[in-house]
Amino acid sequence: MTFEEIHKAYWPKVYRQCIGYMNDPDIAKDLAQETFIKVWQQLPKFRNESSISTWIFRIAVNICLRQIEKDKRMPKSEFPKGMVAEVPVNNEPEVQFLYQCISELPEIERIIISLELEELKQKEIATIVGLSESNVRVKIHRIKEKLTKKFQQNDR
Secondary structure, three states: OOHHHHHHHHHHHHHHHHHHHHOOHHHHHHHHHHHHHHHHHHHHHOOOOOOHHHHHHHHHHHHHHHHHHHHHHOOOOOOOOOOOOOOOOOOOHHHHHHHHHHHOOOHHHHHHHHHHHOOOOHHHHHHHHOOOHHHHHHHHHHHHHHHHHHHHHHHO
């Protein structure tokens, strides 16, 4: 698979993964771009020990986690609006609320549910996060319960 094919196939999924972490379209776009820069740089070294999607999502997760750590250490400053090219974002209130709820979850739960939403197999998710497949299955169930409760509370 060429880099162009990889980028075309995985860009939307990686972008959604980043949105799930940051809940900010501009930052998510930057992190997705950073992910693909890293993929492009490291592609010749990819050894096929895992699927390409597992490898790409692991890179994206690491980049997002580093950004979260950076944000904790540094105060946020506002970048002038209109300076970044717009990326289409789903503006449906339910979808925005879902991403807001996901961004409030603990880091490991954000990773797991974001990958689940991208329809990765639980075995792949387990490989990415370093947990057993059965543990991932239990965590997905519990995360879905948490999100369902938040949606029910929001409807009141």
